[in-house]
Each structure stands twice: as C-alpha cells, then as structure tokens.
C-alpha cells in the first residue's frame with residue numbers, strides 16, 4: 436500500500452446519493468473522499484432517468500431514431516459537468532477513480548490507496564437483475580445499460596418486465612418506430628392503483644404496444660434473426676431484440692463487507708431507520724439501502740445522513756412523503772398508499788376524494804382531460820394520492836409537502852392557484868372532500884338559516 440489518506444467522510448459511489456452527500460458535506464466543512472469506479476453521475480445520469488426521459492421526450496416530438504439518440508447524448512453531456520470530477524474537486528472533494536472495497540471497520544482500499552475515515556457511506560446503487568431463465572445465456576439481450584446505444588431502431592423489441600423501466604422503454608421505442616411487445620408475469624404496473632394503471636396501459640395499447648400480462652417467461656431461444664420467448668402458459672413470442680427489465684440487484688459484490696462487519700438482507704444492505712448499517716460508522720443510502728429505488732430518494736437519504744454525520748442529530752429516514760412517477764403518456768404519479776392499500780390499513784376511517792381532469796377548464800381547453808386524482812384522507816389529513824394524467828409527476832409534489840408537513844385538507848382547499856392551470860386539480864380534489872360536508876349537511880343549512888335571520 437503506497438498511500439494513506441485520513442478523512443472525515445469516505446463515500447463509495449458517485450451516483451445520485453453519493454454526489455449529494457459529497458457536495459453537501461464538503462460545503463459544510465467536512466473533509467470528503469469520493470470513490471467512483473465507473474462514470475460520474477451513476478445510473479441516473481448515464482443509463483437511467485436522464486437518457487430515458489430524454490428519449491421519451493424525443494420520441495413524443497416525432498424525432499427520428501438518430502436525432503432522438505443525439506438528443507439523449509446531448510442531454511447527458513449538458514448535465515454531466517454538474518456531476519464531474521472537476522466540479523467536485525473544485526468544491527474541495529478528493530475524488531478517486533477506481534473500485535473500492537473495505538479493508539477494515541473504518542477503512543476502504545482503492546487501487547494503492549487506503550482511506551481511513553470517521554464515517555463511510557455506501558452509495559453503490561444497483562444494476563439490472565437478469566433472471567436465470569433457461570436459454571438466457573445463449574440469447575443476446577439489452578438492459579438499460581446498453582439500450583440507449585442501439586445504432587438502429589429494433590424491428591420488434593420484446594420488453595421483459597412491465598414495471599416502470601419496461602413501460603417507459605416500450606413507449607419510447609414504439610414512438611420511434613419499433614414494434615413492441617411487453618411480457619409481464621403478473622400485471623403490468625402491478626404496484627400501481629389498478630384503475631390508474633389501466634388508463635396508462637390502454638393508452639399504450641392504443642399506440643400499438645402489445646402487452647402480454649400473466650405471461651411469465653420460462654424459456655428463451657436464439658433465432659437466426661432474433662429471439663424466441665416462451666411463457667409458462669405456452670405463448671410463443673418472437674422478436675428481433677430482447678430487453679430485460681425485471682428489476683434491479685443491489686451492488687454489494689466485491690465490497691468485502693464482511694471485513695467491516697456489514698450485513699446484507701435479501702434485497703440490499705441492512706440498515707436501521709437512521710440508515711446506519713450493522714457497523715455504526717458506516718451508512719448505506721439510495722438503491723444500496725435496499726428499499727425504494729429513486730433518485731429523489733437517494734437525495735433525501737443524503738440529507739438525512741448529513742444531519743447525522745455532521746451535526747450528530749438523530750435524523751431518521753421515513754417514506755410516507757416520498758412520491759414516485761412513471762413518465763408514460765399519460766403520466767402516473769403516486770405518494771403514500773393507493774386506495775386499496777389505504778382501505779386495508781384504515782378501513783372505514785378512510786375517505787377518498789376524487790375528481791377527473793375532465794372537470795378542469797385548462798385540461799378541457801388543451802385537450803388533456805384524460806385522467807384523475809384520488810386523495811386518500813384520514814381524519815381530515817391526506818395520507819396518499821394517486822394522479823394519472825398529463826404532467827401528473829409535476830402535481831404530486833404538493834401532496835409530499837402536505838404529508839411531510841401534516842397539513843389538513845383545509846390547507847389545500849384554502850390555497851389559491853391562478854386560473855386556469857392544470858394544478859387546479861389539487862385544490863378541486865380538496866373541494867370534493869369538503870363539498871358533501873358543506874352542501875349535504877343539515878346542520879350547515881341550519882346555521883346558515885339562523886345567521887340569515889338574525890344578522891341584519
């Protein structure tokens with residue numbers, strides 16, 4: 436070992452989570468070492484959120500294949516300086532390129548350097564999970580790590596998995612001219628509210644995407660000009676290309692976690708509510724923490740552990756206010772429990788306030804009346820919301836604020852938005868919560884009659 440560095444915080448992985456910890460901690464005065472073995476920016480910038488949303492945008496605007504992929508490359512290149520080694524070194528972070536592994540409870544090795552740190556952060560993210568389907572070893576397949584580099588539009592893309600990755604990629608590739616079949620073992624977008632998911636899936640089908648549900652892939656075979664996929668119930672689907680999008684595997688391999696006394700679970704690194712691993716000097720955040728997998732969650736985790744590491748504050752990570760959105764057309768956004776999940780938890784105490792975009796003047800004026808919002812309300816406070824419709828992802832943030840700040844529905848109905856905006860739907864949802872209480876109430880009517888009689 437030729438070099439040793441002492442630092443306050445050592446971060447493994449420069450993706451959404453690791454970069455947020457590094458930028459925050461160094462600007463508040465901590466000494467920070469950041470280690471990255473691949474491209475700065477991690478999955479989100481290089482192979483995830485950014486290229487997928489850029490490709491969806493390009494496909495929606497009718498660009499051809501080459502222009503669309505040029506747009507993807509330009510988008511990544513425009514954002515990359517923000518995540519670059521240069522920017523982080525300018526901020527004062529020591530950036531080391533290479534694969535890190537633990538060499539002890541407080542130390543990490545990368546190349547010929549040993550880093551000793553008071554606190555260590557595992558932000559190693561996840562990679563595509565490739566299921567052991569018989570035949571897969573002989574079949575060429577794409578994942579999110581390779582699909583954005585395809586030189587030409589596939590003739591017929593088979594997408595294995597109908598989760599958010601699968602449906603977003605299905606839509607983009609269909610709009611770019613490919614025939615697309617989604618193969619889903621259970622229900623596509625199966626974690627989502629079924630009614631909202633159906634709206635998205637119907638729209639996808641209307642654009643020509645074939646969606647095979649209840650279709651568990653059990654065999655794959657290489658053909659001269661493509662791939663054959665066989666499902667458990669005997670459906671045979673052939674295509675020119677296969678994309679595997681059946682979930683993610685947390686990156687723990689090669690980290691030598693046992694040298695630091697860090698345990699894992701079936702889905703990730705074992706952490707407590709404060710995101711501490713079984714080694715109390717080591718934290719795990721983002722995808723590596725084994726829970727939800729979103730860039731904004733990794734960013735939120737970063738804030739939680741910065742409070743803990745820099746200020747010794749007992750900060751805990753919660754999930755009640757963490758939203759998600761799938762960027763299909765229409766978009767689907769969710770926070771907290773769906774209606775069915777809330778019904779299960781709260782039973783009769785649940786009220787669902789619902790209104791369609793068809794009731795919103797701006798939606799009518801702009802032909803965007805498809806979709807709805809449902810707000811799950813318990814004791815006058817929102818606990819969850821489902822929004823499906825144009826720009827649903829833009830509207831869900833308000834409900835994160837409401838849930839995080841424990842606002843009542845009256846705070847939302849009291850808000851004034853400019854007329855006519857699509858986000859009026861949030862206020863109108865709160866209005867539908869109160870209208871039966873105001874308009875169908877005998878006691879309200881009695882009070883109004885008395886006031887009218889008595890007040891001059």
Ligand SMILES: Cc1cc2nc3c(=O)[nH]c(=O)nc-3n(C[C@H](O)[C@H](O)[C@H](O)COP(=O)(O)OP(=O)(O)OC[C@H]3O[C@@H](n4cnc5c(N)ncnc54)[C@H](O)[C@@H]3O)c2cc1C
Pocket residue numbers: 447448449450451452453470471472473474475476477478479480482483484485487488533534535536558559560561579600686689690720721722723728729730731732733
């Ligand atoms: C196709 C796709 C689309 C997505 N779209 C969205 C979206 O629209 N919105 C959203 O919120 N989320 C989206 N996600 C999820 C999002 O990309 C992840 O949740 C997010 O990137 C997780 O951040 P992270 O910091 O935990 O890990 P990552 O961003 O994966 O970063 C981990 C980094 O650690 C590095 N690393 C790993 N091991 C080592 C080691 N031993 N030494 C050094 N470095 C190491 C890796 O090279 C990587 O750069 C999408 C994912 C995919 C696949």
Ligand SMILES: NC(=O)c1ccc[n+]([C@@H]2O[C@H](COP(=O)([O-])OP(=O)(O)OC[C@H]3O[C@@H](n4cnc5c(N)ncnc54)[C@H](O)[C@@H]3O)[C@@H](O)[C@H]2O)c1
Pocket residue numbers: 566568595596597598599600601603618619620621622623624625650651652653680681682683727728729759760761762
């Ligand atoms: N817009 C976003 O925020 C966004 C977009 C993409 C991805 N992500 C994140 O990335 C993660 C991974 O997404 P994903 O879509 O890869 O995984 P996922 O786990 O959400 O969905 C995978 C789907 O594949 C199906 N499946 C599994 N094995 C199968 C088989 N043998 N045959 C047929 N179907 C099978 C599952 O039933 C499931 O519906 C998500 O959890 C999400 O957090 C987020």
